[in-house]
Amino acid sequence: MRIFYLLKKELIEIFRQKEMLVIMFIAPILQTIILGYVVTTDVHNIPVEVINLSKNKAAYRIANRINRSDLFDVKKITNQPGDHLKTLKQGKAKSIIILRDSYDKKRKPLAYPEIQILMDGIDSNTSVIAAGYFNGVARQYILEDMRKKGFELPLESQTLIRFNPNLKSINYMGPGIVALLLTIISMFLTSITLVREKEQQTMDTLLISRLTPMEIYLGKSLPMALLGLIEMGIGILVVILVFGIPLRGSLLYLFLAAVIFLFAILSYALLISTLCSSQQQALFFSWFSMVTFLLLAGLFTPVENIPKGLHWVADINPLRYLIKIIREIFLKGNGIEYFYKDLLILGAITVTVLSLSLLNFKRLISK
Secondary structure: OHHHHHHHHHHHHHHHHHHHHHHHHHHHHHHHHHHHHHHHOOOOOEEEEEEEEOOHHHHHHHHOOOOOOEEEEEEEOOOOOOHHHHHHOOOOOOOEEEEEEOOOOOOOOOOOOOOEEEOOOOOOOHHHHHHHHHHHHHHHHHHHHHOOOOOOOOOOOOOOOOOOOOOOOOHHHHHHHHHHHHHHHHHHHHHHHHHHHHOOOHHHHHHHHOOOHHHHHHHHHHHHHHHHHHHHHHHHHHHHHOOOOOOOOOOOHHHHHHHHHHHHHHHHHHHHHHHHOHOOOHHHHHHHHHHHHHHHHOOOOOOOHHHHHHHHHHHHOOHHHHHHHHHHHHHHHHHHHHHHHHHHHHHHHHHHHHHHHHHHHHHHOOO
């Protein structure tokens, strides 16, 4: 019962600040929607110039297909050569497609044109994807034309994509954004709780009470955990209703992973709170930690891309495991038998961080 009054006090402290209510409940909805539209790897409306130097009918048809595609924003189609380097430097186009007549060894014209793709390689990801789009358009036309003429390829590969057949990046990023919002709210609010007690000079009141260090910790962290779960529930509703991301797995397993993760991240936030002497310091360390967690969590880039020397940092990053579990539940519909090892690792991180945090808190109050 003693801890109940501390829980009540923390909730009153949170809800009496009306501006914080907006940040906690309105901002996550807006952030989820904005990030859902912005944080995407899909490439559309690529600015393109098409230079058709071929007299081949196939070249005109390929150029028309590029012009009609929603993937490209064709700025100009011309049959006159130009200064390609200048065009790319000025940023008028990200890509220049040049179609020329092609010949065999005896200088006889071939049925299909030679295609040269010039790309602005500053954004390497967009360049690679766009080049793939162009090659796909040309290849699809040639295959269809060959079939009309009665030819068939002796061997053709067929790709079957599971779990995200339309390759929509929002289906991959959306669940990760939910985990990110859960981290931001929980870490920032929790990291200032004990520091606020120090600044308001009410820490001594807590220390002389009958509450044990563990009860103080639970009293400070449980309200944040509750708010974090509410935030996650809001985020899940947004990604399902606004972006149409399917939830194929169990919500029970999802919230189980979230609870274990919350105790890990809240323990770390309380550790920051015990080490800092002001709320500004706590917010700075929380921001630095959150960015580090984010970059090493596999949200934007695969964890496998991280240099081997930094793999150990990614291995102790709780956000990495939560993002992985949420994506598996959302997209694959996996049960706990597929990610129980990740839950165990997350649990071990929680126990370790909580122990360090409690030891440091006991050292602090013994001074």
